[in-house]
Amino acid sequence: MTARAPRVGVVTFPGSLDDRDAVRAVRAMGGEAVPLWHGERDLGGADAVILPGGFSYGDYLRTGAIARFAPVMEELRAFADAGRPVVGICNGFQILCEASLLPGALIRNAGRRFVCRWVDVRVETSLSPLTAGLVAGEVLRVPVKHGEGQFVARGDELDRMEGDGLVVFRYCDPDGALGAEHNPNGSAAAIAGVRNEAGNVVGLMPHPEHAIDPDLGPTGGQPMFAALLQSALEPVASGIR
Amino acid sequence: MNEPLHRRLGLTDDELESISSTIGRDPNPTELAMYAAMWSEHCSYKSSKVHLRNLPTDGPRVLVGPGQDAGAIDVGDGVAVVFKMESHSHPSAVEPYQGAATGVGGIVRDIISMGARPIALLDPLRFGPLTDERNRWLFDGVVAGIGGYGNCIGVPTVGGEVHFGAPHSANPTINVMCLGIAPADRLVTAAKAPPAGSLLVLFGASTGRDGIGGVSVLASRTLEDDAAESRPSVQIGDPFAGKLLIEASMEMVERGLLEGLQDLGGAGLTCAASETATRAGLGAEVDLDTVPLRQDDLEPFEILTSESQERMLAVVVPERMDDVIEVCTRWGLGAAVIGRLLDEGGTLDVRHRGAEVARVPARSLADGAPVYSRPMSVPLERDDLLADDPTFTTMTTPVGDALLRMLSAPNVASKRWVWEQYDSIVQGGTVLGPGGDAALVRIEGTLKALALATDGKGRYGALDPYLGAAHAVAESARNVACTGATPLAITNCLNFGNPERPEVMWQFAESIRGIADACRAIETPVTGGNVSFYNESGDSAIWPTAVIGMVGLIHDYRLAVRHAFGDGTLVYVMGETFPELGGSEFAESVLGVVAGRPPALDLERERSLHSLLVDSARRDLIRSAHDCGDGGLAIALAESAMAGSTGFAVSIPGDLPSHVALFAESASRAVVTVDPARASELEDLAADLRVPFARIGETGGPRMVFDQIADVTVDEATATYEDAIPKLMSGERVLREAG
Numbered sequence: 001m002t003a004r005a006p007r008v009g010v011v012t013f014p015g016s017l018d019d020r021d022a023v024r025a026v027r028a029m030g031g032e033a034v035p036l037w038h039g040e041r042d043l044g045g046a047d048a049v050i051l052p053g054g055f056s057y058g059d060y061l062r063t064g065a066i067a068r069f070a071p072v073m074e075e076l077r078a079f080a081d082a083g084r085p086v087v088g089i090c091n092g093f094q095i096l097c098e099a100s101l102l103p104g105a106l107i108r109n110a111g112r113r114f115v116c117r118w119v120d121v122r123v124e125t126s127l128s129p130l131t132a133g134l135v136a137g138e139v140l141r142v143p144v145k146h147g148e149g150q151f152v153a154r155g156d157e158l159d160r161m162e163g164d165g166l167v168v169f170r171y172c173d174p175d176g177a178l179g180a181e182h183n184p185n186g187s188a189a190a191i192a193g194v195r196n197e198a199g200n201v202v203g204l205m206p207h208p209e210h211a212i213d214p215d216l217g218p219t220g221g222q223p224m225f226a227a228l229l230q231s232a233l234e235p236v237a238s239g240i241r
Numbered sequence: 242m243n244e245p246l247h248r249r250l251g252l253t254d255d256e257l258e259s260i261s262s263t264i265g266r267d268p269n270p271t272e273l274a275m276y277a278a279m280w281s282e283h284c285s286y287k288s289s290k291v292h293l294r295n296l297p298t299d300g301p302r303v304l305v306g307p308g309q310d311a312g313a314i315d316v317g318d319g320v321a322v323v324f325k326m327e328s329h330s331h332p333s334a335v336e337p338y339q340g341a342a343t344g345v346g347g348i349v350r351d352i353i354s355m356g357a358r359p360i361a362l363l364d365p366l367r368f369g370p371l372t373d374e375r376n377r378w379l380f381d382g383v384v385a386g387i388g389g390y391g392n393c394i395g396v397p398t399v400g401g402e403v404h405f406g407a408p409h410s411a412n413p414t415i416n417v418m419c420l421g422i423a424p425a426d427r428l429v430t431a432a433k434a435p436p437a438g439s440l441l442v443l444f445g446a447s448t449g450r451d452g453i454g455g456v457s458v459l460a461s462r463t464l465e466d467d468a469a470e471s472r473p474s475v476q477i478g479d480p481f482a483g484k485l486l487i488e489a490s491m492e493m494v495e496r497g498l499l500e501g502l503q504d505l506g507g508a509g510l511t512c513a514a515s516e517t518a519t520r521a522g523l524g525a526e527v528d529l530d531t532v533p534l535r536q537d538d539l540e541p542f543e544i545l546t547s548e549s550q551e552r553m554l555a556v557v558v559p560e561r562m563d564d565v566i567e568v569c570t571r572w573g574l575g576a577a578v579i580g581r582l583l584d585e586g587g588t589l590d591v592r593h594r595g596a597e598v599a600r601v602p603a604r605s606l607a608d609g610a611p612v613y614s615r616p617m618s619v620p621l622e623r624d625d626l627l628a629d630d631p632t633f634t635t636m637t638t639p640v641g642d643a644l645l646r647m648l649s650a651p652n653v654a655s656k657r658w659v660w661e662q663y664d665s666i667v668q669g670g671t672v673l674g675p676g677g678d679a680a681l682v683r684i685e686g687t688l689k690a691l692a693l694a695t696d697g698k699g700r701y702g703a704l705d706p707y708l709g710a711a712h713a714v715a716e717s718a719r720n721v722a723c724t725g726a727t728p729l730a731i732t733n734c735l736n737f738g739n740p741e742r743p744e745v746m747w748q749f750a751e752s753i754r755g756i757a758d759a760c761r762a763i764e765t766p767v768t769g770g771n772v773s774f775y776n777e778s779g780d781s782a783i784w785p786t787a788v789i790g791m792v793g794l795i796h797d798y799r800l801a802v803r804h805a806f807g808d809g810t811l812v813y814v815m816g817e818t819f820p821e822l823g824g825s826e827f828a829e830s831v832l833g834v835v836a837g838r839p840p841a842l843d844l845e846r847e848r849s850l851h852s853l854l855v856d857s858a859r860r861d862l863i864r865s866a867h868d869c870g871d872g873g874l875a876i877a878l879a880e881s882a883m884a885g886s887t888g889f890a891v892s893i894p895g896d897l898p899s900h901v902a903l904f905a906e907s908a909s910r911a912v913v914t915v916d917p918a919r920a921s922e923l924e925d926l927a928a929d930l931r932v933p934f935a936r937i938g939e940t941g942g943p944r945m946v947f948d949q950i951a952d953v954t955v956d957e958a959t960a961t962y963e964d965a966i967p968k969l970m971s972g973e974r975v976l977r978e979a980g
Contacts, residue, residue: 014484014573018667053667113662115661116666147392210669
């Protein structure tokens with residue numbers, strides 16, 4: 001452990017909306033936030049990178065489909081390949097799936113409509129930058145807000161993900177029980193977040209950056225950001241791989 | 242079609258004569274199109290101006306009053322709050338998704354053009370009954386359109402309201418309010434006069450053939466059966482460009498690159514160029530060949546009146562031009578110099594392909610429209626409606642059944658179906674989101690928060706437009722005060738029928754009188770607003786509906802009061818209940834009548850109640866507060882119980898019949914809860930402020946018990962309340978039969 005604050009990069013694409021919120025969350029939790037620009041091949045010496053929520057490029061083609069070609073993404077891919085922590089929130093999750101840095105895809109909500117509400121998610125594994133140090137089964141309250149958050153994957157891919165423990169969060173009730181009424185978008189197997197095989201890239205539809213400040217609501221995002229700051233300072237390939 | 246051109250464009254013969262005498266010759270067709278757009282009711286307020294002058298617009302906090310893109314007030318710490326409400330009813334009636342979406346885009350640009358960053362949206366909406374399939378289509382499309390645009394630009398939709406009434410079937414009423422903040426010394430206002438020689442820079446989207454005649458065809462006439470053919474007059478929104486426009490504009494303002502900024506909305510470039518020149522006290526030349534076009538065969542009048550969305554006009558001194566181009570390039574926005582301000586007698590000179598196509602005084606476009614004092618008369622049916630008061634109708638339905646029926650009435654029922662489709666939390670400032678009395682949005686870097694509420698009382702307005710409008714002001718202020726915030730100022734959207742009908746004009750004048758009286762008493766000046774006339778089809782006009790957007794301020798949002806009940810508190814009704822069921826939700830949804838005299842309004846009492854609520858919050862004295870609005874005391878109690886999943890037991894004092902006591906909508910009341918240990922402190926404060934009060938019971942348990950009247954579980958109430966609108970939207974009937 002070093003004494004310095006972990007540096008967390010937050011990428012702004014044209015149409016990013018929750019970039020400022022992610023920056024605020026990093027700072028509130030004691031990290032140093034590093035604003036990054038989509039058009040530059042530079043991660044500013046970040047220890048970890050967040051792709052924030054929003055509608056990059058308006059999401060007119062397919063969510064995340066254009067953002068994945070942004071110059072910053074080449075750097076990000078190398079960063080991820082080197083085992084550094086990468087987090088995609090909402091649109092950031094969609095971009096990571098489009099970039100094949102995460103398995104599966106996100107399609108229109110089963111209910112057809114945009115949904116903004118507080119949900120409970122259950123931690124499925126501690127092997128991700130957002131859950132390091134958390135215990136499987138723990139339930140965190142965070143908001144979702146998206147029109148295209150239904151996680152889907154081919155049947156065999158879903159089996160492989162489950163077998164390899166790639167599911168990081170599932171929608172649940174406050175006690176951790178699963179049920180269709182707690183799944184806001186009809187995601188397969190109630191999946192709210194997933195990781196890659198190496199365990200350093202994680203994406204989720206809920207917005208932990210909006211669940212930090214107790215004056216605004218529940219604080220289920222705090223342990224996730226604490227885990228991220230912790231992971232950011234850990235040497236590459238520690239334990240997770 | 243042998244009608245002369247000016248009439249086809251919506252100008253009268255007298256107006257044509259006035260134009261000719263102003264410019265000293267007959268206008269050419271391009272000039273005629275420019276005047277038709279600028280002198281339309283929508284842009285010129287020609288029927289409403291004489292009445293709007295009666296509104297109170299001054300106050301110690303007012304920085305910018307009516308007449309600019311948006312009003313602004315000072316909330317201390319060097320922060321200006323900029324806000325405005327507008328209607329997009331006509332486009333939404335024709336194409337609900339795009340109509341509502343572009344309404345959001347338009348109001349957001351009004352806020353940007355003052356140099357303020359938009360931080361909140363609210364959407365007051367009115368539709369016909371959801372039992373009708375077309376109304377469901379409109380409701381579904383409008384809500385999706387608001388979400389589709391608002392969610393994509395990263396401005397939280399934190400509140401609003403949804404009402405249903407038969408007169409809104411043909412003409413839904415779609416209003417949208419936006420609020421932004423800026424350093425007070427950086428507001429972009431008309432006070433800053435740009436020098437001659439400044440460049441006019443059009444940036445954002447290119448100009449196409451969409452929205453031609455939006456203000457004159459759609460917004461300034463009644464919709465007839467061929468409304469669908471008006472679709473080309475509806476603009477198409479591009480929220481991604483809207484988001485880029487926000488960021489680029491904010492950056493230019495923050496870096497001090499601009500002398501002026503104006504959005505292109507109604508009447509497009511004609512409006513932006515003529516208003517910019519008029520405010521500068523200068524003339525302007527515009528070269529249409531430099532306007533980036535989507536197709537190159539646009540006629541000059543089309544380029545001049547196109548309402549293509551996501552465009553802004555900046556006024557830039559030549560030395561800053563490189564910086565402006567750099568900002569636009571980085572955000573991927575086109576920018577073009579299309580003209581300049583000239584020191585030449587205030588003439589707007591427009592050129593196209595080397596020829597002059599229009600040469601008119603800029604001020605005659607912006608400010609020269611005629612002002613009409615249209616005839617007024619009291620509607621014939623008024624006395625009959627007022628006399629037919631439902632307050633003394635015999636009640637046959639058991640009160641418990643009536644309560645559940647009220648909870649499932651679409652006007653009362655949960656609007657979660659609506660607001661879950663809106664991102665209410667982006668930007669991280671939402672302390673209280675939709676579903677409460679008022680929304681609270683904090684001012685970053687401070688403990689202050691702005692309280693925002695919208696209210697319109699169309700049913701009251703139909704019976705007594707003066708009272709309807711005054712109640713809207715009072716209720717919106719009460720909603721703000723319930724959170725602990727002090728009401729500061731209002732914007733408004735005045736939704737009415739055809740002003741050429743004397744009855745409508747009378748309703749309008751009465752509504753203005755009501756707003757003026759209430760705003761003077763509550764000391765909330767009017768900083769701006771919008772008038773939407775011609776909301777009628779055939780002989781069916783909407784209810785005269787003055788929608789008020791109230792802005793309040795709380796100094797420490799940690800002391801904000803919610804409406805949810807907690808366990809173990811004492812329940813008080815602050816204010817007095819009178820036998821007043823006229824125009825009530827109960828009368829409409831249980832008795833099936835819209836008649837009677839709306840509740841009286843004593844503005845002194847109203848103010849006292851606000852003082853009580855604000856003082857109680859400041860002292861951290863009360864545990865909850867909730868306005869008694871639609872559905873009266875019973876619904877206020879039930880909503881607080883459902884919000885807190887906590888029941889109550891109350892007994893209703895007085896000798897009114899139980900249904901009157903429970904459902905009367907007497908004004909200036911709130912349900913307040915307090916810890917028993919501090920009850921006497923609350924009572925003393927109420928006595929000091931001369932607010933009548935009654936302790937009616939306590940909170941706790943799973944049931945809502947009205948002693949000897951009704952007993953319903955919170956769970957059953959919640960299911961009824963939450964399921965009503967989703968069921969209607971899936972086509973199922975939910976209304977219980979009356980006893």
